[in-house]
Amino acid sequence: MPLVSESTLRVRYSETDPMGVAHHSAHILWLENGRTDFCRQAGFSYRELEAQGVGLAVVEAVCRYRAPARFEDELVVLTRLTEVRRKRVEFAYRVQRLSDGALIAEGATIHIPIAPDGKSCELPDSYFALLEKALA
Amino acid sequence: MPLVSESTLRVRYSETDPMGVAHHSAHILWLENGRTDFCRQAGFSYRELEAQGVGLAVVEAVCRYRAPARFEDELVVLTRLTEVRRKRVEFAYRVQRLSDGALIAEGATIHIPIAPDGKSCELPDSYFALLEKALA
Amino acid sequence: MPLVSESTLRVRYSETDPMGVAHHSAHILWLENGRTDFCRQAGFSYRELEAQGVGLAVVEAVCRYRAPARFEDELVVLTRLTEVRRKRVEFAYRVQRLSDGALIAEGATIHIPIAPDGKSCELPDSYFALLEKALA
Amino acid sequence: MPLVSESTLRVRYSETDPMGVAHHSAHILWLENGRTDFCRQAGFSYRELEAQGVGLAVVEAVCRYRAPARFEDELVVLTRLTEVRRKRVEFAYRVQRLSDGALIAEGATIHIPIAPDGKSCELPDSYFALLEKALA
Numbered sequence: 204m205p206l207v208s209e210s211t212l213r214v215r216y217s218e219t220d221p222m223g224v225a226h227h228s229a230h231i232l233w234l235e236n237g238r239t240d241f242c243r244q245a246g247f248s249y250r251e252l253e254a255q256g257v258g259l260a261v262v263e264a265v266c267r268y269r270a271p272a273r274f275e276d277e278l279v280v281l282t283r284l285t286e287v288r289r290k291r292v293e294f295a296y297r298v299q300r301l302s303d304g305a306l307i308a309e310g311a312t313i314h315i316p317i318a319p320d321g322k323s324c325e326l327p328d329s330y331f332a333l334l335e336k337a338l339a
Numbered sequence: 340m341p342l343v344s345e346s347t348l349r350v351r352y353s354e355t356d357p358m359g360v361a362h363h364s365a366h367i368l369w370l371e372n373g374r375t376d377f378c379r380q381a382g383f384s385y386r387e388l389e390a391q392g393v394g395l396a397v398v399e400a401v402c403r404y405r406a407p408a409r410f411e412d413e414l415v416v417l418t419r420l421t422e423v424r425r426k427r428v429e430f431a432y433r434v435q436r437l438s439d440g441a442l443i444a445e446g447a448t449i450h451i452p453i454a455p456d457g458k459s460c461e462l463p464d465s466y467f468a469l470l471e472k473a474l475a
Numbered sequence: 476m477p478l479v480s481e482s483t484l485r486v487r488y489s490e491t492d493p494m495g496v497a498h499h500s501a502h503i504l505w506l507e508n509g510r511t512d513f514c515r516q517a518g519f520s521y522r523e524l525e526a527q528g529v530g531l532a533v534v535e536a537v538c539r540y541r542a543p544a545r546f547e548d549e550l551v552v553l554t555r556l557t558e559v560r561r562k563r564v565e566f567a568y569r570v571q572r573l574s575d576g577a578l579i580a581e582g583a584t585i586h587i588p589i590a591p592d593g594k595s596c597e598l599p600d601s602y603f604a605l606l607e608k609a610l611a
Numbered sequence: 612m613p614l615v616s617e618s619t620l621r622v623r624y625s626e627t628d629p630m631g632v633a634h635h636s637a638h639i640l641w642l643e644n645g646r647t648d649f650c651r652q653a654g655f656s657y658r659e660l661e662a663q664g665v666g667l668a669v670v671e672a673v674c675r676y677r678a679p680a681r682f683e684d685e686l687v688v689l690t691r692l693t694e695v696r697r698k699r700v701e702f703a704y705r706v707q708r709l710s711d712g713a714l715i716a717e718g719a720t721i722h723i724p725i726a727p728d729g730k731s732c733e734l735p736d737s738y739f740a741l742l743e744k745a746l747a
Contacts, residue, residue, distance in 0.1 A: 216511060216521070217504050220624065221389065221631045221682065222453075227397040228371075228625055231364045232489050239488060239547065249488070250547045253357065261363040265401040271457060274629065275511065275522045317358075321407060352647060352657070353640050356488065357495045357546065364489055368625050375624060375683065385624070386683045410493065411647065411658045493661065494725075499669040500643075503636045525629065533635040537673040543729060589630075593679060 206337040208241040210280040211301065214272050224271035231264060234296045234310045237280035241294070245337040252330055259292065259314040266310040270300075277301040284338040289325040291315055292334060342473040344377040346416040347437065350408050360407035367400060370432045370446045373416035377430070381473040388466055395428065395450040402446040406436075413437040420474040425461040427451055428470060478609040480513040482552040483573065486544050496543035503536060506568045506582045509552035513566070517609040524602055531564065531586040538582040542572075549573040556610040561597040563587055564606060614745040616649040618688040619709065622680050632679035639672060642704045642718045645688035649702070653745040660738055667700065667722040674718040678708075685709040692746040697733040699723055700742060 210233075218229035242249045252259070272278060279299050286293040296310040318324040326334070346369075354365035378385045388395070408414060415435050422429040432446040454460040462470070482505075490501035514521045524531070544550060551571050558565040568582040590596040598606070618641075626637035650657045660667070680686060687707050694701040704718040726732040734742070 215504060216507055216628065217634050217636055219629050221627050221629060222394045222396070222457075223629045224457075226625050227400055228364055228367045231367055232487060235364075235488055248547060250545070253546075258358045260358070260407075261404055263401070263403050264363055265399070267399045268397055271396075273522070274525075275520060321358075321360075351640060352492065352643055353498050353500055355493050357491050357493060359493045362489050368623060371624055384683060386681070389682075409658070410661075411656060494666045494668070496729075499672055500636055500639045503639055507636075530630045532630070532679075533676055535673070535675045536635055537671070539671045540669055543668075593632075 205283055205339065206241065206245055207281050207283045208237065208244045210237045210240040210282065212236060212278055212280070214274050214276045214278065216274050219274045222271075224273055227266070227268060230266050230268065230298060230308050230310065233278065233280050233298060234264070234266070234282075234294075234312060237282035237296050238294055238312070240280075241282040241284075241337070246333045247330055255327060256319050257324065257327060257330075258317045260317045261312055262315055263313040264310070266308055268308050269306045272298075272300065272307045278307060284334060285311070287331070287334045287338050289331060290323060292326070341419055341475065342377065342381055343417050343419045344373065344380045346373045346376040346418065348372060348414055348416070350410050350412045350414065352410050355410045358407075360409055363402070363404060366402050366404065366434060366444050366446065369414065369416050369434060370400070370402070370418075370430075370448060373418035373432050374430055374448070376416075377418040377420075377473070382469045383466060391463060392455050393460065393463060393466075394453045396453045397448055398451055399449040400446070402444055404444050405442045408434075408436065408443045414443060420470060421447070423467070423470045423474050425467060426459060428462070477555055477611065478513065478517055480509065480516045480554045482509045482512040482554065484508060484550055484552070486546050486548045486550065488546050491546045494543075496545055499538070499540060502538050502540065502570060502580050502582065505550065505552050505570060506536070506538070506566075506584060509554035509568050510566055510584070512552075513554040513556075513609070518605045519602055527599060528591050529596065529599060529602075530589045532589045533584055534587055535585040536582070538580055540580050541578045544570075544572065544579045550579060556606060557583070559603070559606045559610050561603060562595060564598070613691055613747065614649065614653055615689050615691045616645065616652045618645045618648040618690065620644060620686055620688070622682050622684045622686065624682050627682045630679075632681055635674070635676060638674050638676065638706060638716050638718065641686065641688050641706060642672070642674070642690075642702075642720060645690035645704050646702055646720070648688075649690040649692075649745070654741045655738055663735060664727050665732060665735060665738075666725050668725045669720055670723055671721040672718070674716055676716050677714045680706075680708065680715045686715060692742060693719070695739070695742045695746050697739060698731060700734070
């Protein structure tokens with residue numbers, strides 16, 4: 204079974220805007236939270252990966268906003284992999300409100316591993332194996 | 340000629356991450372800056388539109404990251420309309436570095452006018468006319 | 476016994492900077508998290524208070540940074556009241572790392588209740604009573 | 612004459628909150644903008660200083676909020692030094708609205724130079740000299 208991680212969060216006041224709802228940039232941060240939790244549940248810390256000199260640069264991000272989220276709403280971010288290659292990793296996300304299951308947003312991000320010099324590189328074997336396993 | 344607005348900005352330290360480059364969420368804020376400047380150059384203030392009870396909710400945002408931007412880089416956001424309808428407005432963006440013209444990112448956002456109750460509504464005539472003119 | 480609320484959070488990647496530690500603006504958001512959790516534990520939702528037309532504007536914020544917090548560090552924000560008056564409320568905060576108890580930061584904020592017109596007003600009786608009880 | 616740098620900025624939509632005014636965390640970012648502009652006018656780039664392995668860690672920040680700032684308000688941040696020592700630098704700030712000169716906020720930050728290992732260090736001679744000159 205492919206891994207689907209669940210990250211819960213509560214909408215921060217600072218994330219809301221004059222329309223009284225979460226600003227659309229907040230969702231981008233929530234997806235990142237989902238992604239780092241996913242890695243942890245897949246068996247590694249994103250922080251360790253970076254400590255080894257490999258970053259996962261975002262090359263594309265998309266978010267579709269389905270319903271507004273309000274201050275203090277409790278949300279869950281469901282994160283899964285949609286592709287794992289040595290030089291490219293893709294995630295997909297669903298953000299739902301816990302109280303009523305409402306779909307708040309759907310998102311996707313594409314990443315490439317990069318070395319400290321900013322050049323594209325390959326995922327180290329052990330991390331590649333863990334991600335492949337989480338996708339299976 | 341369709342209006343293409345130019346917004347300049349300097350990458351803030353707070354916008355950069357441990358990889359030493361602008362975090363991918365910062366670009367989303369820059370696109371918004373581009374959009375509000377575009378409206379101003381098209382002849383109205385986004386703030387006035389909201390004061391009239393009409394918000395432009397973001398229903399989709401996409402950003403493709405082409406090159407990293409670093410702290411203190413001066414950037415320009417080029418913003419143009421790609422579609423204007425009574426109940427839907429689309430913008431496209433290019434973010435470039437001023438010093439060398441490097442393409443930093445391309446983005447697009449889709450918006451729907453919403454009333455204070457959060458329901459979809461039509462753009463007021465005067466704003467619709469100004470946006471149509473900016474697209475022509 | 477005065478109420479001391481505990482809010483746990485994990486340092487987000489987006490909150491860290493090129494020095495590899497949480498940017499000093501992140502702590503300001505964490506204090507706000509602590510404050511809204513405090514209100515909830517004191518018996519009311521800050522969202523309800525706003526819905527009644529009363530905001531708690533920040534008139535002063537101070538933060539002393541004692542030790543760096545890193546990406547993925549789990550932190551706890553301890554929040555308590557230091558003063559409750561009809562037209563002024565003060566909070567104090569300690570941010571600690573869960574793994575080793577290290578003191579990350581100490582903060583304080585001063586707030587005044589404001590009406591929708593932005594003018595200073597008095598806290599509604601029921602909220603004043605709940606805050607007084609939480610201070611006792 | 613002591614250097615007082617002027618940084619202009621326009622309040623971003625993403626910086627405003629449900630009360631329709633700039634969230635108090637935005638001011639902290641504006642002070643940082645003021646600080647980096649100050650360094651540039653004093654003769655060096657904060658980015659270069661970091662490239663030499665010296666960061667200016669914030670050990671204390673305080674902000675007093677005098678009047679609300681609204682979306683699209685044009686502001687100026689006036690920044691000056693209040694103390695320069697080898698191992699400690701202090702800045703003071705005034706944030707004013709350009710249209711009417713209204714005082715929006717006053718702030719102060721205290722910094723210590725730190726080495727890449729996070730330990731306190733001394734400011735390199737050339738930077739210390741530039742800051743001393745800017746204070747004189």
